[in-house]
Amino acid sequence: MRVAILEDDPAHGDLVEAALRSENHTCLRFTSGAPLLVRLRQETFDLLVLDWNVPGPSGLDVLAWARANLQAPPPVLMITARASAEDIVTALDAGADDFIVKPIERSILLARVNAVLRRAYPSGAALRQETFGEHQFDPMTETVSCAGEPKKLTTKEFALALAFFRNLNRPLGRAYLLETVWGRNPDLPTRTLDAHVSRIRAKLNLRPALGYRLAPVYSYGYRLEAISKAVEESSPP
Numbered sequence: 001m002r003v004a005i006l007e008d009d010p011a012h013g014d015l016v017e018a019a020l021r022s023e024n025h026t027c028l029r030f031t032s033g034a035p036l037l038v039r040l041r042q043e044t045f046d047l048l049v050l051d052w053n054v055p056g057p058s059g060l061d062v063l064a065w066a067r068a069n070l071q072a073p074p075p076v077l078m079i080t081a082r083a084s085a086e087d088i089v090t091a092l093d094a095g096a097d098d099f100i101v102k103p104i105e106r107s108i109l110l111a112r113v114n115a116v117l118r119r120a121y122p123s124g125a126a127l128r129q130e131t132f133g134e135h136q137f138d139p140m141t142e143t144v145s146c147a148g149e150p151k152k153l154t155t156k157e158f159a160l161a162l163a164f165f166r167n168l169n170r171p172l173g174r175a176y177l178l179e180t181v182w183g184r185n186p187d188l189p190t191r192t193l194d195a196h197v198s199r200i201r202a203k204l205n206l207r208p209a210l211g212y213r214l215a216p217v218y219s220y221g222y223r224l225e226a227i228s229k230a231v232e233e234s235s236p237p
Contacts, residue, residue: 001025001026001046001047002025002026002028002044002046002047002175002176002179003025003026003027003028003045003046003048003049004027004029004036004039004047004048004049005017005020005027005029005049006031006032006033006049006059007030007051007054007079008031008032008051008053008055009051012102012103013029015106015109016049016079016104016109017029019106019110019113020110020113023113023114026179032054032055032056033054033055033056033058033059033062034056034057036062037065040062040065040066040070042173042219043174043176044074044171044173044175044221045176046074046075046117046120046121047077047117047120048062048063048066048077049076049079049113050062050063050076050078050079050096051078051080052079052087052091053081053082059078059080060090060091060094063076063078063094063096066095067095071171073095074120075097075116075119075120076095077098078091078096078099079100079104080100081102083101097120098112098116100112130166132165133226134147134148135204137161137162142154142158143158144158144161144204146205151204153200153203156181156182156196157196157200157203159180159181160193160196160197161200163177163181164214168224168226169225169226171217171220171222171223172222173221174193174221174222176221181196197214197222200214206224208227211226211228213227
């Protein structure tokens, strides 16, 4: 998972980042709210871990912005020294998925993070077949059946297509897609993602006439949209 950490205390930040990286999460760390808001406009994250009291926009401000402006906001875990019942209620009412009071215990942190992620992404076992309308994904054979017709994809094409269908209608940042499918690979050619998107669009017939649009999102990444046929047919040529 791709996690943004907002924490201005170096010791707590190191603890949170080390714990999450030990679970193979990719972490981007911020010490103030403003740079995180900039990245949220540009990139996709699976989880936000937010300290409340930080320079600039607070963790609560970032939470409110994400809930108001992101089409599919990621789950949020608040970590703060604020311990009153009123503060906890305020954060949860603002949309936080969970709340941890400092000082942080590593085991509790990981348990809370895993619980939040299970609730937010309940896809189940990695090798279980997943069905999205007429598209059925089989991880064992890395094939997709479209209306019963099997489509053979490469390993990377399969992973990319599954990421799009799992996040239907959600914009996905380029960095998120590259890390999800290829991992942290600085030598990857910049056109690799675009070429793979083009191929899965063709192989899976992801066209508006058939109910889907796989399109770039300017200065961000790509989005797979479900298109109503009635809407498509009524659109001007």
